Amino acid sequence: MLQHCCYLQSSCKGRRYAHLLHIDSSIQGELSVSRSLTKQFVEEVLAADTILLGLPLYNFGPPSSVKSWVDHLVAPGLSVDPATMTGMLGGRDLLVLAARGGGYAPGTPREGWDHAEPWLPHALSLTALEPRFITAELTLADSNPQMAELKPLAAESLAAAQREIDVQWAPIAA
Numbered sequence: 001m002l003q004h005c006c007y008l009q010s011s012c013k014g015r016r017y018a019h020l021l022h023i024d025s026s027i028q029g030e031l032s033v034s035r036s037l038t039k040q041f042v043e044e045v046l047a048a049d050t051i052l053l054g055l056p057l058y059n060f061g062p063p064s065s066v067k068s069w070v071d072h073l074v075a076p077g078l079s080v081d082p083a084t085m086t087g088m089l090g091g092r093d094l095l096v097l098a099a100r101g102g103g104y105a106p107g108t109p110r111e112g113w114d115h116a117e118p119w120l121p122h123a124l125s126l127t128a129l130e131p132r133f134i135t136a137e138l139t140l141a142d143s144n145p146q147m148a149e150l151k152p153l154a155a156e157s158l159a160a161a162q163r164e165i166d167v168q169w170a171p172i173a174a
């Protein structure tokens, strides 16, 4: 059985072909590897009252691991009621710690180029999971000499994110 993304090569009439198969070849089958992973991920989410997700920005989008997790999680019959199309994973907290090397604030040259943070709520909407974000940006300012002048903004962004994280872990009054 083919697991996850398999990259196959074949040749025909002297030409070489590359095939990228999505997840596995029997994605719909109840006994497929894909379906059993989906069940495992959905069960993990159902067992949690809080989910903590790290979301770095890679090539202006989510890392393939996060994309794959979401593709497994949106599953009619397990996380979405197929009759009503109502999400079955609501009522729990999904806290996303997002980090991106550059800056994407309004008015900057790459405003709108972050396709990870705006994408996630849409991608998970069918499941009723509603992510909350704590974001640090300009994380590459310290290591990239071309971003040296952005170091103060990067420090500000990190400090703000850390303050928000502290609020999340503040002791709950008895």
Ligand SMILES: Cc1cc2nc3c(=O)[nH]c(=O)nc-3n(C[C@H](O)[C@H](O)[C@H](O)COP(=O)(O)O)c2cc1C
Pocket: 054, 055, 056, 057, 058, 059, 060, 061, 099, 100, 101, 102, 103, 139, 140
């Ligand atoms: C493969 C790869 C691709 C990246 N692509 C981008 C990008 O498109 N835009 C950006 O702002 N930062 C990009 N970065 C930088 C990361 O978003 C940044 O280092 C972030 O802080 C990573 O999260 P971490 O600190 O939790 O590892 C990339 C980093 C890697 C490793």
